[in-house]
Amino acid sequence: MESRKLQYWRLYLLSLVLGIGGSFQYGIQVSVIASPAVHVQSFVNHRWLLRYRAPVDDATNQLIWSFIVSVLSLGAWAGAVHSGSLPVTYGRKKALLFNNIVAIVAALIMLFSRMAQSFEMILLGRFLYGYNLYLGECSPTNLRDIMTLTGSIFIGFGKVMGQIIGIKELMGTEEMWPYLLAISGIPAILQFVTLLFFPETPRYLDKGDTEGNNLKLELDDMQKERESTQGEKAKTVKDVLSSRCVRWQLLTLVIPCVGVRLCGINALYFYAFDIFRESGVPEDQMHYLSIGLGATELITVTLENIYILFDISVVKKLMGYGYLLMGITKVHIDLNSWIPYVNFALIFCVICIYGLGPSGVSMALPADLFLQAWLPSAYVVSGSVNWLCMFLVGMLFSYIVKGLWQFCFLIFVVYTILSAAFLIYFVPETKGKTMTEITEDKLNYRKRS
Template structure:
């Protein structure tokens, strides 16, 4: 028992307890908020729709039409994605102008305003306040997710970078689970409590706002962007509890020299420059894959399969807690193995296994009426895909912008990754109902194709990043970016990407 405790303490390295605490504080914000907002609307959906109908009746003297009610509800659900997109766009400018810490403090105020709108909407008899609140929550998530990963990635030693940045996925899973728990009928999923349920998103924002006041700015931002080496060193000593920081400071000095005199790159620079072309490919496929790997389709079909297995409708919500718990547990497992197994293997083999299991699920759904045991086997397949998703693609994709891009490129890389994620989510939300109506279970073939293609690309073309400095990772990608060109060409890009 003592040996196990010692091994665990050596793995988590308790000297970094302040850094772990920073990870918790950052996770409480945008990441936890994301999970909450995904699951919050499930339980009070009927109550919100009734409120919309009552408000319409009070204003115009007639009940709202079915098509109008559906349209308003669709906007309430989807407007969060639009806010998230806007927040992701601003994640490339606000953290550069004001710093990572101050950008998050401003962002928390946005979420608290959104919570206030939710509480006051029944009093004001205004469903428009719910729409605006959802938009502001989305903005808070879009900006908070990117800055969380940026802040933590720039504060972590390379040996813990994967573990710590994965806390974003852990808190997303925790937020989903907590949203499902508090939304049950026995707690806050009632007609009287739904405004307070929607307003709960302001609580993590308030906690993060107060907690962040006790933490310093990201050290890499202080040194590389602001040129303040002494403050950077003090911050690292405070966060890491280490005196010998020569290797880390030397690495920052090399990165700072490589971008000396150059402003932070814009999104157009990231999209057009040959210096980061393969980094963009390595970022884009997994970020889109979080939505296009079929996990949302799986959640949709899960409830139908549960019904076929004889689960009563009133018990369905509790099974969804099991799905949320499974995703959370597997993401936590991913956090402990990512720096040993490596990003490439977890993502590549994760997508491959998901594709294989979903192919089997398509077949089993086709014969579900032939044998009584098939629905139970399909439940096992659903939980298997969720486990693989949590251990691989879900968690690892969050680490990529911090791993793949140097300081000057990183803010815009987060804008690109956030944009891809939110647009993909919007596309899936708009098209998936039509895919299900026209293709049924065969809609999974689209997701299987994407998973297999992504797996092949990641396993055969993308270099591993675990245990490497930012400069070493850039050198590996330069072998792909400039494979057929002489190194003295395209000097502007090379000066940024390879100068040491």
Template sequence: MVAALLMLFSRISKSFEMILLGRFLYGYNVGLGLSVHLMYLGESSPKKFRGFLTLTSSIFIGFGKVTGQIIGIKEMMGTEDMWPYLLAVSGIPAILQFAMLLFFPEAPRYLYIDKGDTEGCKKALQWLWQEEDLKQELDDMEQERLSSQGEKAKTVKDVLTSRCVRWQLLTLAIPCAGIQFCGINALYFYAFDIFRQSGVPEGQMHYLAIGIGATELIAITLCSFLIDRAGRKKLMGYGYLLMGITMSLLTAMLSIKDLNSWIPYVNIALIFCVICIYGLGPSGVSMALPADLFLQAWRPSAYVISGTVNWLSMFLVGMLFGYVVDGLGQYCFLIFVAYCIFSAGFMIYFVPETKGKTMLEIMEEFNKINYKNGGNDTERTDITLATKL
């Protein structure tokens, strides 16, 4: 809300510093708020809806993109007079969220496992789900609490160095980096060049951009209905594989774009295909991973790592992509194709499915990989004994 006020009054004050500070505060809020929001959803969701509810964050990110693209066109707020108001629009959802969150309870898993507040947890569950039969979820939380009894909250260093979460960490880091390194931002960048080659008038470009944003939103919405049926592993693994294949085809078509007048239109279709595949798999599913892969004591630090990897990857792509395009042209996509194929192979062949499993069941699946050749390990033994209790 402070950032929105800074944007709103920056032109009156003739201060570009206010814009920079407002942008910094917006970025701070997104970086912190997204991780905390995802953690709250993961700790408040019933097992059968955990994937769907966590994915709603991706849906509203997509909705935010489309909304920004729509109100940013010159017929609405994309004008010389309206730009301070356009930059301040983000303050409106911030006000709504600030007012509504006052009425929300604390996350049930946090209350039950971290605070030991059984009654507070039951009240929170009843308020959130409007259900009376909570035995199954409470039993699941009780098992998780017993498994982590006596454990303190883990630090980022613990997550990075502990053998018992090694494969969970890899399963988290590779897809989170893949959100940026799969080439989706490069595709958005290149899309306008392809539109121009196809003869799209300059004034109509923004409408095609809205179409791309709407395609991503629709695909992510479809993903939310598929995630608890198809599973995370299939959606991400085969999503990355199809993205790699489609971008390989796009690279080949860009290389021969001058041979025929219809080829640029094929390239436009391929762009929409990649966006659709991205929304159906990698974009949405990666948001649900920390809630699925880590127990309560590890989860906050896992979200820190997830957010850091995501934003650092975005920074690297933003800083380096211009030089890559200058050097490689349309062949820049081959770098992203390689990462997509690598991510697909990792997800399909090395990562167990988490669909419909409790936190402890997921942990046991990963323990089989973490300690495959480890013999007797103290850390593993402690966890296994606690799980059996």
């Protein structure tokens, strides 16, 4: 029998592996697509000309590129839908092993897309890359928030790495772009191999029989959940959407999840080069400004982690006031080329605020707000809302830039400020609390009344 201390550290390392692997892959895929944009678009145009004996028109070209950028989100939505059933049925570990196999297959498809002369393979590879399952409940209660923030650090690190290896001196060339798009296969392989040496998560192993569970770190919390939900079966998505007893949890879940996408941060990364181009930045400087964006987020997210370690009561404030400041800052962004340096300063301010505030924290809400009976379906709801909003931003933002020009960021301002108001007044602090305590903490409307 393992000692309690050894069990604790195995669980900690498992949380860390999952946070690093999935977050690093996601971070790379968000940022890496911007670097080879010219080469991929050239490849699409060339294949279209050979296939249809006519050059692709501008509208079709923009539509194909927007779909290449945003199809990652559709894959993630499919993963979110399955995340409610696969981990429950087969266990979190097996589901994540399967998930990494999908990522490895995606990398191979992207790698051989140019050899096969098929831009559809790029679309398929991006879709499969997005098929990710997130496991937030494997961390011990006193580590859950810091594990989530560790994930946000490695998302930032992945973004920086994607931007660095995408410069023209490394892999951002005509010859290397398929390898650049396939680079996320490497952390997927590492995570797959590492997971083989770790146990299943406690919440899957526990079926009401604590004697057979060697990982007992979370049994006290789980026992409280079992007592408070005695006789309850696993809830469906319909239950989550229709039950009045979790109405406030649902609102507290959906509004921040939408806010993460409609705050405009993904638009900055997906279309960084287009934004820089509209602001009058020379082509040879765009890669380095892009790296600066990623590095800024990584530094600020790391500082946020350190701050939360010393102050356990700031998670809600970081989200709420972060969105508020982002909304105020974006009001002043103007893409007119005669004030590019002012725009750069404001864009970097938005990145700083995002890194110090909402980054990563919002995505922990399902694991923090819902008891085990509701949790799988809550992940389906949050994942669907999250990734469908990201898909819409990826598909539509290039058209918004062309249509609204310097006012393109104003569409994010209203929702960002409304999200801030809701978070500040209605979301409870979750740091260091068990799920049972959070659920009982003024989230039910009847209790609030």
